[in-house]
Amino acid sequence: MDGAASAAAAGAPVPAKPVRRRLPPRLAAALLLVGLALLPGLVGLLPGMPDPMEQDLLALNMPPDAAHPLGTDHLGRDVLARLAAGTWLTLPTGIGGTLLAAGLGAGIGMLALTLGGVVAGAAYAAFDLLRVLPGTLLALLTAVVLGNGVWPVTLALGLAYAPLFAEVVRTAHAREMASDYVAAARVFGLGRLAVLWRHVLPNLLGPLITLSAIVLPRCIVTESVLSFLGLGVSPERPSWGRMIADASGFVEDAPHAVLAPMLALSALTLGLSLLGEMARRRADPLRREGRP
Amino acid sequence: MKGVLVIGGALLRAVGLVAAIAIVVFLLLRTVPGDVVDVMAAQGDLNAAQQAALRAELGLDGGLLHQFGHWAAALSSGQLGQSLRFGRPVAEMVATALPVTLGFAAMAFALGLVLAMALAIGAVLLPRSMLPGLVEAINLWSIAMPTFVAGMGAILVFSLWLGWLPVIGNLPVPVVILGLDIAGQLAKPLLEELREAMAAPHVRTARAKGLHPVRIALAHVLPAALPVLLALSSVTLAGLIGGTMTMEALFGLPGLGSLVLNAVHGRDLPVVQAVVLVLAVGVVAINAGADALRRLADPRLTS
Numbered sequence: 227m228d229g230a231a232s233a234a235a236a237g238a239p240v241p242a243k244p245v246r247r248r249l250p251p252r253l254a255a256a257l258l259l260v261g262l263a264l265l266p267g268l269v270g271l272l273p274g275m276p277d278p279m280e281q282d283l284l285a286l287n288m289p290p291d292a293a294h295p296l297g298t299d300h301l302g303r304d305v306l307a308r309l310a311a312g313t314w315l316t317l318p319t320g321i322g323g324t325l326l327a328a329g330l331g332a333g334i335g336m337l338a339l340t341l342g343g344v345v346a347g348a349a350y351a352a353f354d355l356l357r358v359l360p361g362t363l364l365a366l367l368t369a370v371v372l373g374n375g376v377w378p379v380t381l382a383l384g385l386a387y388a389p390l391f392a393e394v395v396r397t398a399h400a401r402e403m404a405s406d407y408v409a410a411a412r413v414f415g416l417g418r419l420a421v422l423w424r425h426v427l428p429n430l431l432g433p434l435i436t437l438s439a440i441v442l443p444r445c446i447v448t449e450s451v452l453s454f455l456g457l458g459v460s461p462e463r464p465s466w467g468r469m470i471a472d473a474s475g476f477v478e479d480a481p482h483a484v485l486a487p488m489l490a491l492s493a494l495t496l497g498l499s500l501l502g503e504m505a506r507r508r509a510d511p512l513r514r515e516g517r518p
Numbered sequence: 519m520k521g522v523l524v525i526g527g528a529l530l531r532a533v534g535l536v537a538a539i540a541i542v543v544f545l546l547l548r549t550v551p552g553d554v555v556d557v558m559a560a561q562g563d564l565n566a567a568q569q570a571a572l573r574a575e576l577g578l579d580g581g582l583l584h585q586f587g588h589w590a591a592a593l594s595s596g597q598l599g600q601s602l603r604f605g606r607p608v609a610e611m612v613a614t615a616l617p618v619t620l621g622f623a624a625m626a627f628a629l630g631l632v633l634a635m636a637l638a639i640g641a642v643l644l645p646r647s648m649l650p651g652l653v654e655a656i657n658l659w660s661i662a663m664p665t666f667v668a669g670m671g672a673i674l675v676f677s678l679w680l681g682w683l684p685v686i687g688n689l690p691v692p693v694v695i696l697g698l699d700i701a702g703q704l705a706k707p708l709l710e711e712l713r714e715a716m717a718a719p720h721v722r723t724a725r726a727k728g729l730h731p732v733r734i735a736l737a738h739v740l741p742a743a744l745p746v747l748l749a750l751s752s753v754t755l756a757g758l759i760g761g762t763m764t765m766e767a768l769f770g771l772p773g774l775g776s777l778v779l780n781a782v783h784g785r786d787l788p789v790v791q792a793v794v795l796v797l798a799v800g801v802v803a804i805n806a807g808a809d810a811l812r813r814l815a816d817p818r819l820t821s
Contacts, residue, residue, distance in 0.1 A: 362760035362763055479668075484674065500658070
């Protein structure tokens with residue numbers, strides 16, 4: 227559509243040879259946002275970067291200059307280096323939380339549904355319980371019980387988002403088990419497990435991948451909220467949420483130290499959310515048709 | 519009669535959930551090494567006999583079941599224990615903080631609900647306007663923009679660059695930020711539901727009768743979307759707890775969020791336990807209430 231519009235604007239006839247497919251603008255924008263957000267993380271991998279923990283008490287709250295491209299924070303630490311270090315904390319934790327949620331929700335959900343009866347009831351009652359406890363409360367509990375660290379946060383994220391996956395599994399399972407081809411397969415004598423493996427699981431994969439794409443940005447947001455509240459990975463290790471919390475006391479002197487992680491975080495979550503939304507629309511053609 | 523059954527069922531489920539949460543919270547916090555008496559002993563000097571006496575008094579000397587019974591008995595008479603750090607009854611601290619949180623959350627939710635309904639109804643009535651796009655945009659905003667980042671941005675813009683208002687303790691700014699977030703979560707699903715409801719035969723009849731589009735939207739379409747709106751609202755309200763906590767921390771509001779965060783950082787376990795329980799009860803109550811209302815509003819769900 228975009229290509230046709232620009233061709234018409236240029237007054238050119240529609241070319242006879244196949245038009246080179248362009249990236250849809252939404253996809254391009256999403257990829258650009260994610261790329262921009264991850265850029266500091268990539269720059270941080272270059273040799274010669276300053277230590278994100280190193281304090282320079284003679285250069286507190288310095289605005290961006292040649293030595294410190296994004297300036298320094300209230301302890302004279304290089305903001306770019308901290309942003310880079312934060313990328314490699316926030317991103318893996320978010321991805322880990324999403325994978326754990328998918329594994330817990332889909333794995334336990336699938337297992338419980340296969341066993342059926344009381345087990346399925348109990349498992350889904352547990353998921354209901356998790357759904358009632360808001361993610362922040364879960365993280366609060368894991369932070370108190372297990373202390374600060376990568377694993378407690380990942381566990382909290384996994385537990386908080388597992389019910390979503392379990393629900394998707396339950397819906398898809400019910401739909402597939404009621405379908406004619408599953409009935410046919412059972413008639414041909416295929417066992418319960420074989421039906422699940424050969425017929426239900428392949429049909430589950432799509433929805434699960436789509437849901438992961440939707441959950442990932444939420445996990446990243448939740449992780450940064452937790453770090454912001456001091457419930458995150460560690461008060462010492464730089465994460466984006468922690469950087470915002472730390473620098474928030476010095477916004478007057480060093481707005482750049484707050485702005486840098488804020489922009490990185492919003493760009494990453496916005497880009498990933500756009501991608502997730504596109505994945506959902508692709509996976510759900512009925513819904514797409516219903517749209518204007 | 520049916521209504522009583524519906525409400526009774528919801529109530530029963532809610533009580534079961536609260537009991538389950540109470541047990542889980544109790545067990546989880548028992549796994550934390552050290553108890554109240556250890557902490558007190560570390561602060562002051564209590565000899566072994568005094569420690570044992572105190573444990574007996576607090577019901578900490580028995581097994582898990584005994585402890586739980588003691589705790590539950592105290593709980594049912596409204597006692598939430600003593601704060602380790604401040605020595606005040608936890609119930610008192612919760613009672614001081616609760617109105618702040620409730621008022622704040624209620625205002626934000628009301629704003630979000632009104633905004634979402636206005637946007638969604640407007641978008642359904644004027645599909646060619648920019649309103650549907652606005653619904654999309656606000657939905658994306660609520661997903662991608664964490665409230666604390668928006669709050670931080672507001673602090674930067676309003677108080678530092680424009681010099682308008684003192685931000686700490688300020689109420690309108692966090693209410694607007696959280697309200698926008700809620701509106702974003704509600705508006706889009708509501709719009710989709712309204713669009714579906716617009717296609718129903720009775721709406722066509724109403725149109726053929728020559729009713730005004732606004733009247734059709736309010737009297738014929740909105741009621742059909744009500745159950746969905748209720749379901750969405752209960753989910754959003756539960757999620758509101760996280761948003762309220764961050765807003766309280768950021769804007770220095772003395773609510774439950776600030777209370778529990780300080781308690782976590784000071785390892786004031788009785789306070790953590792009490793606040794988590796109070797919040798969980800709140801979420802369960804909201805869910806049960808919304809569920810009962812939804813079943814009453816949508817007869818198809820009870821059959």
